Each structure stands twice: as C-alpha cells, then as structure tokens.
Amino acid sequence: MTTTSLLHVADLHKRYGPGCAACAELTGPSQGRSQCPRCGTVYACVAANFSLQTGEVLGIVGESGSGKSTLLQMVNLSIAADQGQIWYHEPGGSAPVDLLRMDAYAARRFRNDRLGIVHQRPELGLNMHFSVGGNVAEKLLLAEWRHVGRIRGRTSELKLQTELPPERIDDEPYTFSGGMLQRVQIAKALASRPSLLLLDEVTSGLDLSVQARVLDLIRRIQWEEQITMLLVSHDLGVIRQLARRTIVMKNGHIIEAGLTDQIMEDPQHPYTQLLVSSAL
Amino acid sequence: MNTTLLEVEDVTKTFILHLIDGRSITPVQAVSFRVAIQDHLLIYGRSGSGKTSILKCIYRSYLASGGQIWFSSECYGRIDLVTANESSVLRLREREMGYCSQFLRVLPRVSALDVICEPLYRQGVAREVAQEQGRQWLSDLGIRPHLWQASPVTFSGGEQQRINLGRAFIAAPRLLLLDEPTASLDGATKEIVVRMIRAAQANGTTVISVSHDLAALGPCANYQLALA
Amino acid sequence: MQQNDDHLYTFGLLDEDAKREIRRSLLKAVAIPGHQVPFASRDLPIARGWGTGGLQITLAIITPEDTLKVIDQGDDAGVNAVNLRRLITQTTGVATTVATSEASLIQTRHRIPEEPLRADQILVLQVPMVDPLRWVEPNLERATVMHGEADYGRMWVYMYESVVRAGDLRIASQYPVMVNGRYMMDTTPIPRWDVPRLDMAEALFLFGAGREKRIYAVPPHTSVVPLQFEDYPFRTEYQAGQRCVRCGAENTFLTSHFVAGPADGGQWVTSCSDTNFCDQRLGAGEVQP
Structure with missing residues (x-):
C-alpha cells in the first residue's frame, strides 16, 4: 500500500450459502458460474483486491451477476463482507483503519460523512416522502448540522453545482424526471463533501441524451473537486468516459485490472476480449 | 548533442487472440530507437506494420510483451514505461505525455470549447483560465467561433481531427505522441498542423509521429524511422 | 398476594401476575430511559385509547398508603379523570386528593402539574402515540432498528422540512425529544409547555400506552432535550x-x-x-x- 492510497481492499469475500468441498473447483470464471451446482452456494465476490488512490476514478465493469454491485455495496458498508479488510486512509489522517472492524454506529457515521453513493434507481437513494431539499439536507443533518440557514446555503450551492432548478428545491421527488433525480442523488451524495463517491449504474436507466449530460456533470464534478470515485457499470462507454483505471469482474472474481484504455484496446483475458469486442 | 528523452529497447508486442482459437500475432518485433529532447521522430511504413502499436506501447494503451521503454520524466526520473505502476503512468499522462489518436472520441453534448479544455480541467486549471487558452487554440486551428459551443460530434471529419490535435497540444506535454496527425485534413489545415508541431518543438516538446504522409510531415521531422 | 373475601376484586383489579409483569417492564424502562418496552396490555373495564396504559401502570404500582390524584388536561373534574379515579379507588380503597403537593401518585392525561414535583412523587402519563418515528417510518420493525442504532436522521429531516415549509417548528404536541442523549421519545401526552419540566426533574415519570402495548420512562435527574435548530430554537406556547x-x-x-x-x-x-x-x-x- 502506497502512502496516497485512499482505499485498499484486501482479500474481500462474500458468499450466500453454506459452501462445500467442491465449491472451489466448480465455481469461478473458468467454470463460467458463480453458483456451486453441488450445494447451491453463490459466490458473489471472491478474494477481491484493489487499491484506490486519492483523486482517482476506478471503474468496475462486468455483466449482470458478476459481483460488481456486491463489491460496491461492501465498500459502502451496506452488505457485510464475510472475510477480508477494507483499509481506509483519510487524506492527511494518521493510520489507515479497517472499515470492516467498525461497530454499526461508527460505520453509519462513516458512511454518512466520508462516503456518498448514487444508485441506479433513485428510490434507493432518496426518500420519496421528503422534498428534494430535505433529501439533500439529510446528509448534513446526519452530520449534525443544526442550523437551518447554513443547511439552506449548502443545499443551494449543491443545486447550482448539479444544475438543478433552484425554484424547485421544495418540490417532491416524484415530480422530477429520471435525469433530474440522478442530479438530486448526486447533490445529496456530495453534500457532506465525502472523500469517496460510489456510483452504481447511475446512467443505466436514462435515455441517451440525458445520459450524456449526467456523465458530463459527474466528470466535471470530478475535475472540480478532485473527488475519488468508484464507478460500477456494465456499459464500457460510460467506463471509458469516466474511469482512468478499470477492474473487470466475472463470476465473482476480478479477472483483469489495468488502465482503462489498455483494458479496452489491449485486453488480456479471453472474457475481457469478448466483452470489448461485443461493445456497440 | 541533446539529452535523450526516450529510449525504446527491443520492444516486442504480441497479441493473443483468444476469440480466434488463441492464435497470436506480433506486429512489433524487437524495435529499438532513441529520441532526444525537442526532436521530432517520424515513424512511417505501410498499414499494419506496427507503427501505431509502438506509439500505444509508449503510452501504455498496449502492454508491451517484451523490452523496455525508458522515459526521462520530471516526476519520477528515468522510468520504464513497460513496468511502471499504473498510477505513475496516469500521473505522467496528466503532466508529461500527450497522445493524439486518429479519431476523436468524446462525450456527446459537450461543447468543442470544453472538449479542447479537458486536459487543462483535469490538471485542475481554473475554468476561466482554461477556457481563455481553449478559445485561442480553437481560433488558431481555424474553427469558426459559432461552432465553439456546439458538440464536435456534429463536426466534419477535418474539424474533429483539428479539435483532437488541439486537445493534445493544449496541455503542452514534454512528449507528444501523434497518430496520423494529417490524415483526413486538406492542404491548408495540414500546414496549420505542421506549424503547430514546429511551435511545440520550439517550446521544448518532443514529438513522435506516426504517418504514411511523408510529403507533409517529412520536412518537419528531424529523424525518420521506417518500419517494414 | 392480597386476597380478601370481602372484596369482589384483588387489590388494584389486575391479578398479581399481570402486575408483576408490568412492574418488570417498568424496571427495564427506568433502567433504559426513553426506550420503549413492550408489555402485555390487559383488557380493562374501559376501552383502549381511554387511558388504559396509564391505568395499568397505576394499578401495578399503587399501594394502600398512596394518595392518588387523577387529572384530565390538568382538570381534576374532567370526565376521564373522574371515571378513572372512581375505578382505582373502588378497587384499592386508597385516599385521593386534588392537591398536587399532597399526592404521592398522579395519573394524568395531557398535562404535568404547574407546581414543581418532588422526589417522592410519581407521575403516570397516558400515552396515545408511542413512537416519534411513526411519521417517518411506518414500519415498526424498521423503526425499532432505527432506535437501536440511534439512527434519527430522518426525524431531523422531518423537523427541517417543518421549518422550511412553515417557517417555524410547527409541531404543536408530539414534540420529539432526546432522552439521556440516546433515545428519541415522543411527548404526545403533554403540550410543548410541559416539555422542559421533564428535563432533570426530581420526580419519576412513567408512560403507558395501552393500545400500543408499550411502556417507557424518564427517571429523575435525566436530561430531556427537545429537537431544535440553532436558528430555530424550541419554543413553548x-x-x-x-x-x-x-x-x-x-x-x-x-x-x-x-x-x-x-x-x-x-x-x-x-x-x-x-x-x-x-x-x-x-x-x-x-x-x-
């Protein structure tokens, strides 16, 4: 681990099921499946290792069921890992801490203060019963902001940054379009100035023209804030536009990692070659 | 004699095509050359002779299968681009190495001005400062101002290529890799490109270009390397 | 067990096992201030929603030596107060009073007496709505987890929105408070006026909700802080x-x-x-x- 690593994921595992002696032999990319035919155990993530430098955008690509979202959710501390460590080194902080060794209270606190997440489906990231402004304010309130004026100030700043119409700040989320809701999610994720932004298929549900504008927004925010991002997508085009390094997952395993353009232009693993050659 | 910026030693690139019964092809076989600071090396040869592959091996878009590529960087000193870790390569790309591909590949609905300024934004240059420079480059490249806010996706092939080149030059890298910089350009625009390369050289940039257009680029290159 | 052939009922109407179960829940509630403890709310000769939670607590802890005061909205002569008082005295025979200072046990609906309470007094409150999170999380199981993890962000959003929408904290009753810096508690039984009286009080406050089958407590000398914003502080009526x-x-x-x-x-x-x-x-x- 180098000194500038923000995150170092070491030997991370997640499986659903009891496991059996035959699992190791019968699952994985070489077998083309993540579920053991003998005992039914699903291996969602096996021995994941990667580092994330401060200010970097890392893409995780793979088809549905490859384990990319599981990996992201484990970093978000919303799915408990079975085994492994997630070392987090606060920029300017002293020693790295293992996020998986924190108690539930500290984990929630960490997730709120240091992480921001944008989900594919806005209902997962937003509370549809609160106004858009309230949703964005939630992160600040959780971080114990207790001054309505200052919260209003920060939410207006975020609205400007994410190009949301300021006059609609107090409207309910259901009156917003899909692209707008992604902007609201982004504004909420950024509210507490997190050190790591997690993006889970953020543009997958959007039509193409809106998709491009949301991606442009994310990219601009990355340049302006130099925020570290972990980006999950099955869309190589999205990965190419945003991520500088990319991890390829298949059947719960990381099969290849490298610079994004190298993964796209000189893929090494047979599966990555198939994936790249299949892209539109 | 100028100091050496880049030393390519015995570089080989082999592709294993897993989708086509695992056969392998080797477009680059034990190539070696050196480039000194402020030189312009022109690599030429017929199509499929591995010109672009060498360029991509230097930029690390391709993983070289053998050999070393020594780059005298400001960030890390003398570094082998074949084995350097990814974050070092990323930092070199941001600060010292520029690459201009044959085709412009950008996000739709992003303006030409923002596209050309992208490398500066990435470096953390303030938006206003970056755009000032961007406007200068766009006008030097002969892109009419009413197109500046339009997306380059809607531009003609020649205009796209000019934007592409502008993007590579704007960050003033120490080493500039140009892949067919004059392809799909008319005579007048080729002139502009040649002038840009000369100006960049004069400002301390080292250029390696790959082309079969010896007529246009030949006169401005210090050295030429022919590939069979 | 006090079984008297002359009486139609056991002392305090409820059977001794029921009272013991309620007292056990009360002990737990006092030990974890503000935490909602489930209990097996019994059927009583009055309908649920008419003070059965408070009544069960009173019947479980009352002793023959107690002096009882029952109020409804601060009024000793309110319909609810009169009926509950009659039921308690007929089944226990304890002395009653209207004077706050003379009472050792006070059952109340919607008010804390104006006169400051002493360490030897117990106030039993009838609770209509138990969980402050009901407004933001209707699912009881999830609300329980939120309490367990002190995950009160959503309630804060609710407060924030009430300020943004109405320009002030317009929550008339049911004002949420933090008890002992840990659990969020609803103050449905009392107006905002009485909320500050819960903080660092001398007396013991016991809360019973018969319909929702929950008991909770604020022991003496426990901090009770209303949710508020720096620029929109908590205000009484x-x-x-x-x-x-x-x-x-x-x-x-x-x-x-x-x-x-x-x-x-x-x-x-x-x-x-x-x-x-x-x-x-x-x-x-x-x-x-």
Missing part, C-alpha cells in the same frame, strides 16, 4: 401578555373557553389548564385583578 382570567397567572399553560355574554354574544377567554394550581392561587389571595 407562551405568548407575551397571556393571562388567566380567573387567577391572573401570567406564566401557566392556558386553555380557552367561550363565554356567552348577554349583549355581544360572548367572547373567548383563557384560564389555567391546571385547575388545582388556579384554585390554590385564588385561595391564597394571589389574584391580581
């Missing part, structure tokens, strides 16, 4: 210039009545909600006309 028409008190919780008049058809007047407090001031001649 107090209005400058308010005054009781009977005793002239300027610093009590008031209720308003419509008084019919001969000429102009009548008018609204306000008087102390705590009738005993008002009467005492009248008796002591503290009236300032």
Whole structure:
C-alpha cells in the first residue's frame, strides 16, 4: 500500500450459502458460474483486491451477476463482507483503519460523512416522502448540522453545482424526471463533501441524451473537486468516459485490472476480449 | 548533442487472440530507437506494420510483451514505461505525455470549447483560465467561433481531427505522441498542423509521429524511422 | 398476594401476575430511559385509547398508603379523570386528593402539574402515540432498528422540512425529544409547555400506552432535550401578555373557553389548564385583578 492510497481492499469475500468441498473447483470464471451446482452456494465476490488512490476514478465493469454491485455495496458498508479488510486512509489522517472492524454506529457515521453513493434507481437513494431539499439536507443533518440557514446555503450551492432548478428545491421527488433525480442523488451524495463517491449504474436507466449530460456533470464534478470515485457499470462507454483505471469482474472474481484504455484496446483475458469486442 | 528523452529497447508486442482459437500475432518485433529532447521522430511504413502499436506501447494503451521503454520524466526520473505502476503512468499522462489518436472520441453534448479544455480541467486549471487558452487554440486551428459551443460530434471529419490535435497540444506535454496527425485534413489545415508541431518543438516538446504522409510531415521531422 | 373475601376484586383489579409483569417492564424502562418496552396490555373495564396504559401502570404500582390524584388536561373534574379515579379507588380503597403537593401518585392525561414535583412523587402519563418515528417510518420493525442504532436522521429531516415549509417548528404536541442523549421519545401526552419540566426533574415519570402495548420512562435527574435548530430554537406556547382570567397567572399553560355574554354574544377567554394550581392561587389571595 502506497502512502496516497485512499482505499485498499484486501482479500474481500462474500458468499450466500453454506459452501462445500467442491465449491472451489466448480465455481469461478473458468467454470463460467458463480453458483456451486453441488450445494447451491453463490459466490458473489471472491478474494477481491484493489487499491484506490486519492483523486482517482476506478471503474468496475462486468455483466449482470458478476459481483460488481456486491463489491460496491461492501465498500459502502451496506452488505457485510464475510472475510477480508477494507483499509481506509483519510487524506492527511494518521493510520489507515479497517472499515470492516467498525461497530454499526461508527460505520453509519462513516458512511454518512466520508462516503456518498448514487444508485441506479433513485428510490434507493432518496426518500420519496421528503422534498428534494430535505433529501439533500439529510446528509448534513446526519452530520449534525443544526442550523437551518447554513443547511439552506449548502443545499443551494449543491443545486447550482448539479444544475438543478433552484425554484424547485421544495418540490417532491416524484415530480422530477429520471435525469433530474440522478442530479438530486448526486447533490445529496456530495453534500457532506465525502472523500469517496460510489456510483452504481447511475446512467443505466436514462435515455441517451440525458445520459450524456449526467456523465458530463459527474466528470466535471470530478475535475472540480478532485473527488475519488468508484464507478460500477456494465456499459464500457460510460467506463471509458469516466474511469482512468478499470477492474473487470466475472463470476465473482476480478479477472483483469489495468488502465482503462489498455483494458479496452489491449485486453488480456479471453472474457475481457469478448466483452470489448461485443461493445456497440 | 541533446539529452535523450526516450529510449525504446527491443520492444516486442504480441497479441493473443483468444476469440480466434488463441492464435497470436506480433506486429512489433524487437524495435529499438532513441529520441532526444525537442526532436521530432517520424515513424512511417505501410498499414499494419506496427507503427501505431509502438506509439500505444509508449503510452501504455498496449502492454508491451517484451523490452523496455525508458522515459526521462520530471516526476519520477528515468522510468520504464513497460513496468511502471499504473498510477505513475496516469500521473505522467496528466503532466508529461500527450497522445493524439486518429479519431476523436468524446462525450456527446459537450461543447468543442470544453472538449479542447479537458486536459487543462483535469490538471485542475481554473475554468476561466482554461477556457481563455481553449478559445485561442480553437481560433488558431481555424474553427469558426459559432461552432465553439456546439458538440464536435456534429463536426466534419477535418474539424474533429483539428479539435483532437488541439486537445493534445493544449496541455503542452514534454512528449507528444501523434497518430496520423494529417490524415483526413486538406492542404491548408495540414500546414496549420505542421506549424503547430514546429511551435511545440520550439517550446521544448518532443514529438513522435506516426504517418504514411511523408510529403507533409517529412520536412518537419528531424529523424525518420521506417518500419517494414 | 392480597386476597380478601370481602372484596369482589384483588387489590388494584389486575391479578398479581399481570402486575408483576408490568412492574418488570417498568424496571427495564427506568433502567433504559426513553426506550420503549413492550408489555402485555390487559383488557380493562374501559376501552383502549381511554387511558388504559396509564391505568395499568397505576394499578401495578399503587399501594394502600398512596394518595392518588387523577387529572384530565390538568382538570381534576374532567370526565376521564373522574371515571378513572372512581375505578382505582373502588378497587384499592386508597385516599385521593386534588392537591398536587399532597399526592404521592398522579395519573394524568395531557398535562404535568404547574407546581414543581418532588422526589417522592410519581407521575403516570397516558400515552396515545408511542413512537416519534411513526411519521417517518411506518414500519415498526424498521423503526425499532432505527432506535437501536440511534439512527434519527430522518426525524431531523422531518423537523427541517417543518421549518422550511412553515417557517417555524410547527409541531404543536408530539414534540420529539432526546432522552439521556440516546433515545428519541415522543411527548404526545403533554403540550410543548410541559416539555422542559421533564428535563432533570426530581420526580419519576412513567408512560403507558395501552393500545400500543408499550411502556417507557424518564427517571429523575435525566436530561430531556427537545429537537431544535440553532436558528430555530424550541419554543413553548407562551405568548407575551397571556393571562388567566380567573387567577391572573401570567406564566401557566392556558386553555380557552367561550363565554356567552348577554349583549355581544360572548367572547373567548383563557384560564389555567391546571385547575388545582388556579384554585390554590385564588385561595391564597394571589389574584391580581
């Protein structure tokens, strides 16, 4: 681990099921499946290792069921890992801490203060019963902001940054379009100035023209804030536009990692070659 | 004699095509050359002779299968681009190495001005400062101002290529890799490109270009390397 | 067990096992201030929703030596108060009083007496709505997890939105508070006026919800802090210039009545909600006309 690593994921595992002696032999990319035919155990993530430098955008690509979202959710501390460590080194902080060794209270606190997440489906990231402004304010309130004026100030700043119409700040989320809701999610994720932004298929549900504008927004925010991002997508085009390094997952395993353009232009693993050659 | 910026030693690139019964092809076989600071090396040869592959091996878009590529960087000193870790390569790309591909590949609905300024934004240059420079480059490249806010996706092939080149030059890298910089350009625009390369050289940039257009680029290159 | 052949019922109506179960829940509630403890709410001769939670607590802890006071909205003569008092005295035979200072056990609906309570007094409150998170998380299981993890962000959003929408904290009753810096508690049984009286009090406060089958408590000397913002602090219903028409008190919780008049058809007047407090001031001649 180098000194500038923000995150170092070491030997991370997640499986659903009891496991059996035959699992190791019968699952994985070489077998083309993540579920053991003998005992039914699903291996969602096996021995994941990667580092994330401060200010970097890392893409995780793979088809549905490859384990990319599981990996992201484990970093978000919303799915408990079975085994492994997630070392987090606060920029300017002293020693790295293992996020998986924190108690539930500290984990929630960490997730709120240091992480921001944008989900594919806005209902997962937003509370549809609160106004858009309230949703964005939630992160600040959780971080114990207790001054309505200052919260209003920060939410207006975020609205400007994410190009949301300021006059609609107090409207309910259901009156917003899909692209707008992604902007609201982004504004909420950024509210507490997190050190790591997690993006889970953020543009997958959007039509193409809106998709491009949301991606442009994310990219601009990355340049302006130099925020570290972990980006999950099955869309190589999205990965190419945003991520500088990319991890390829298949059947719960990381099969290849490298610079994004190298993964796209000189893929090494047979599966990555198939994936790249299949892209539109 | 100028100091050496880049030393390519015995570089080989082999592709294993897993989708086509695992056969392998080797477009680059034990190539070696050196480039000194402020030189312009022109690599030429017929199509499929591995010109672009060498360029991509230097930029690390391709993983070289053998050999070393020594780059005298400001960030890390003398570094082998074949084995350097990814974050070092990323930092070199941001600060010292520029690459201009044959085709412009950008996000739709992003303006030409923002596209050309992208490398500066990435470096953390303030938006206003970056755009000032961007406007200068766009006008030097002969892109009419009413197109500046339009997306380059809607531009003609020649205009796209000019934007592409502008993007590579704007960050003033120490080493500039140009892949067919004059392809799909008319005579007048080729002139502009040649002038840009000369100006960049004069400002301390080292250029390696790959082309079969010896007529246009030949006169401005210090050295030429022919590939069979 | 106190079984007297002369009586139709056991002392305090409830059977001893039921009382023991309620007392056990009470002990837990006192040990974890503000935490909602489930209990097996019994059927009683009055309907759920009419104070059965408070009544069960009272019946479980009352002793023959106690002196009982029962109030409804601060009024000793309210319908609810009269009926509950009758039921408790008929099944226990304890002495009753209207004077707050003489009571050892006070059962109340919607008020804490104006007169400060002492360490030897217990106040039992009838609770209509138990969980402050009900508004933001209707699913009981999820709300329980939120309490367990002190995950109160959503309630804060609710408060924030009430400020943004109404320009102030417009939550009339059911004002949420943090108890002992840990659990969020609803104050449905009392107006905002009484909320500060829970903080670092001398007396023990016991809360019973019969319909929702929950018991919770605020022990003496426990911090009770209302949710508030720096620029929108918690405020009681107090209005400058308010005054009781009977005793002239300027610093009590008031209720308003419509008084019919001969000429102009009548008018609204306000008087102390705590009738005993008002009467005492009248008796002591503290009236300032």
